[in-house]
Amino acid sequence: MAAFHAGAKRSYNQMHDSGLDRSSRSVTTSREPSPLRRRSVDPKETPGLRSGYNTPNVDWTAIPRQASFSDDASLVLIGVRGVGKSSLGVLAAAAYGRRLIDSERAFLEATSITTQAYRKLHGATEYQKKHYQVFQQTLQAHDKGCVIVCSFSDLENHGSVLLRDFAQRHPVVHIIREAQGIQLYLQVWSLERTRQLLRASGPLLRSCTNYEFFNTSEALVEKSHEGVQDLAKASNGLYLTLKRVERDFLKFLNNIIGTPPRMPSQHSPYPLSQVPLSQRLFTMSTVVEVDDIVDGKVNVEALMIGVDAVEIKVPLSEPPTNGMYSEDQLLRVSQALAIVRRPSIVPAVLSVILSIDSTGHEGAQKSLLTLLTHCYRLAPEFCTVDSSLSDAQLALMVASKGRTQLIALTQMQERLPDGWSDEECLAAYERADRLGFDVVKITMPATSVSDNFAVHSFRQRVERLNGKARLIAYNTGKGGRPSMCFNKLLTPVRYAYDPPKEPGDSEDVLLTAKDVFTSLFASFIYEPMRFFIYGANVSFSLSPAMHNAAYAACGMSHTFGTHSSPNLDDFKRLSQDHHFGGAAVVQPYKTGVMPLLDGLSSHARAIGSVNTIIPVRRLQPDGSIPDELELLSQCNKSGPVKALYGDNTDWIGIRACLRHGSSPANTVRPQTTALICGAGGQARSTIYSMLSLGVRNIFICNRTSKNAQILADHYNKLIESHAISELDPADSASTRVRVIESFERAWPRNFRQPSMIVSSIPTQTADGKMVDFKIPDDWLKSPTGGVVLELAYKPLITPIVQQMRERSHQGWIFMDGFDVLPEQAFVQFELFTGRRAPRRLMRMEVIKRYREEQSQ
Missing domain, CATH: 3.40.50.10860 (Leucine Dehydrogenase, chain A, domain 1)
Structure with a gap:
């Protein structure tokens, strides 16, 4: 049975352990009137917003965009109802240690009644005045160190002008979602009416925000048939859906305001996460169209096999009227990036490129700038900018890029008279480097084999310039494929499951990642190990x-x-x-x-x-x-x-599982407590992983308490001497590893119940008999549940598995060795090969081999 999760709003009481300001609880009501005008007589006409939203009509693409803010500048979230603003606000406030402010709650505190009641009591005119006044005061009073969740009604009566001005100094994020997800959550308007709302509200919201986040809904399958764990585990899906949203949103915010201090990146311990993509050799990016992603024509996880990035091509076909794209088109671009980001560890590249016929066309350039501005709002890791734009236009692009790295693209439509020796090639690099681009990409059709040697000489020539911008340079067309194999940065490759096609002279997406690797090994650049x-x-x-x-x-x-x-x-x-x-x-x-x-x-x-x-x-x-x-x-x-x-990669695998399994309600805080059952070799890695997550209160319980004490003493000495690189020195004084003498003891009174439990106790004796071990029931009373990780995976059904099945409704998430084994192997793959691991493929191979073993 499939359940469609549209980000159902949970009350702040349900997230009561978030450590946030309780005075900021949401008071949103389902009786809020629709922002749309009444239906038009003409059924083909899309209704606009009500008169209260008739603020000055501003072209959002013409507003100067700010992307640099002070470290403590407040973050604002806004959107129509049903997009998940409140949940995202809670997640952001918890991760960044900020106070959560709800604009509707602020109105209630200022007037002692809700917005709807005030309008009914005092009339629309007086309400609009008061609403504007309170909204202005809210923004002024919470200018720093907050996450402010605004309702769409805050934009009435020139409230959008206030927010537009606020966005010149603060990150203001427009939260969106596909119409079906909103409609299923609200269950008030029809699907078509919801689409009309998105179309009508989009331009106004974009005019007063500088970023945009697509909050992906997802179909949850309550019982999957992909993993052996499904036989042992109760459904974790509904509890972990918000966790996936958290991961997506924090990845997005990291590209805007940096890593949250309370929650470092999930992938930060991986070796390649410490090495910028621009410093690696022979990197590749899979190229895929927006429509293929949104329409489900590609397997997103398969896109990432063997590559270092995913390049999303944003369509720029016939220029629309006045160069402005419809809300539906912009929404698809946002959705495509969100779909790619969800399972991805590799960066995304958004590319908007003019066709040969459109170059120099005024409407085409306007639409190019519209799409580029929209791409910037999505905060991708990389964005490709067509260098046919003027210096002034390119300089503006560089000035407003924020943390996004820019790739300046120059496509030679035909071979230059002197090929890669032509001064035009060097001038293209020097121009982009002078303007401040991070990467310069130059391509040219190949007419002979010698062109592939010439491009290598050009790369060496650019290296001698010692410019700041990295270079991508290769020949296009069938004859240019050798140069693509030896290009060092972000060589474009096609989706491995797409059928090959007959290339044109300027076509550059010809090879698969597997083709490139095969060539590198065949030419002895790489060798079999x-x-x-x-x-x-x-x-x-x-x-x-x-x-x-x-x-x-x-x-x-x-x-x-x-x-x-x-x-x-x-x-x-x-x-x-x-x-x-x-x-x-x-x-x-x-x-x-x-x-x-x-x-x-x-x-x-x-x-x-x-x-x-x-x-x-x-x-x-x-x-x-x-x-x-x-x-x-x-x-x-x-x-x-x-x-x-x-x-040691064990600790990273354990850390990843603990992060995956901890719901947002159990975000690590100073009072968080963790428990380790057992004191063997795996317990050593487990303690280290917990310390890296910021857990300050760690307990060990082992049948032989002496061994537990030895392990605790080992880590306490390291903590006191600041010898653990993953531990913030500021937390050392309050961090301690303690021992519980026996599994029969009561949980220590002065500490919270554990929300993170790892069992490293063997599940089988030497002669194959199952070990009868369960976690004491009195130690499983965390009001928000938690994550339980059993490091063994044989036998499949253990006493702890049965115990967790009975408690899954209490918020407990169970994970086991089948989760840890691939996670630590991903890190080993990086250390062995210098490349990102094909994660889903490796997980599925473990499952496949285990099933084969069990069937014998």
Whole structure:
């Protein structure tokens, strides 16, 4: 049975543990009148807004857009009813540690009655005056350090002028959603009436805001058949839907006002997250059309296999009247980006490009500027700007880009007389670099094989200029494909499941990511490497299936095998092989292998164990281990092994699961409490992951309390000496790892019940019998539920699984080893290959192999 979630508004009481200002609770009522005029006699005419909204008619594309604000500038959210403003306000306020202000509540506090009651009591004219006055006072009084949630009615009687002025110094976000989601939530207007509201309100809302967020609704399937976990878990969907919204919205806000201090990026611990895309080599972006995304013609997660970005092509066909696009067209662009962002770890590129026939056409340039302005409002990581615009227009684009990186595109429609040696190519780069673009992209049709060598010489020529802008340069057309394979930054590739087509001379989306990787290996830029998992008995490990499936999908010629051994002697030999690419290490060697290593990551050093080892083939001039960027650049290349470097990815996998499973009501705060059952090797990684999330109160309970105390002492010493890089030094004094002596003890009275629980206790004895262990019921009384993570995944149904099934209605989310295993493998894939992992493919491979194993 499928349930369509349209972001149903939850009361502030339901989020009572959010730590927000309780005086700001929403008072929105479903009796709020429609902002639309009465229906027209002509059924084909789209009704406009009521007379109260007839503010000065301003072209939103002509308003100077501000994208730089002071660090404490208040954030404003506004939109029509049913788009999810209140929920997003709660999420933003919790993540950024800001006070939440609701404009309707502010009116209630100022007048002691609701807006509807005031209008009825005093009349429309007096109400509009009072409403304007209160709205003005609200914006002035909460100018800094707040998240202000406004209702659409705040724009009446020139309220939009107030907000437009506020947007010159503050981020003001227009929240939108597709009409079906709004209509299903409100259940008042028809679907067509809802569409009319969006069309009528869009221009006004855009005229007084500087950003736009599309709040994606989603169809929830209560019972999926994709994962083995579904057999063991109760449905987590409804509890975690708001979590997905939180992830989307915080990713959006990060591109506007930076990382929230209370909630660092979910992907920040991943190695490639520390390396800007512009500093990596041979990166690629899958190119896809807006309509293909919105109409569901592509599998969004499959778009990301082997690539480093997704480029969304925004259609610019026949210029519309006056260059203005309809609300429906703009909405589809917003929706396409939102759909791509939801499952993505890679950045998005929005590209609006003039066709050959449109260049120089006044209407085409107006529509180009309209779409570019709209793309800026969506805060993508990258945006492509056609360099056929004037210097003044391009300078304005650069000045208002905010945190978005701009790509200046110059497309040579035919080969220049001197090809890539022509001064016009260099002039195009120098112009864009002078104007302040981050990346310059130049393409030209190839007429001979020599053009592919010439573009390489041009790249070297640009490198010698030492300009700030990075360069993308390649030949287009069938003959230009070799140059695309060796272009170093954001080579465009087509969706792997699209059928190849006969290219034109200027066509540049010809290859798949797999084609490019195959070429890089065939030309010896990359070399086949051997990886393995090493342990006492790893013959049944699921890791080889995951990694080998990923290599094959990407077009990498690597292999991943298993090696079981009673000691580490074989590891010493295997790690010296010239084609050794890296190893995953499991018990009992996670600590025993450490003396064989020449360097450790700060994480592995603090945890006291490693599970990932990579070779170092180039040392620093002083003989030391290079930094992470240099280590990643050594991936996929054979040669003598000069040193071995150890890391720990277990903590990142556990951290990811705890983040996934913690609902917004359980956002980590100073009073948050966590529990670890067990004190073995996995408990070490678990404590580190919790500290990285900002948890200050961590308890360990183990059958042998002495082992728990040893582990607690280990971390408390590190905390006191500020030796944990993931822990904010300001939090050290209030952070402590404590021991509960027995599972029979009452929960410590002075601490909140845990909302984050991890069990590292084995689920089977040595002879295969199930361990009868449950979490004490008296320790599961968190009023907001929480997340329970059992690190084992065999057997599938454990006592804890059964226990959590019975408590799923209380807000408890259950996760297990099937969640952790792929997450930590994604990090290993990055360390081994220097590329982002094909996440969904690796997850599905684990499920597939597990099912095959169970059927035998």
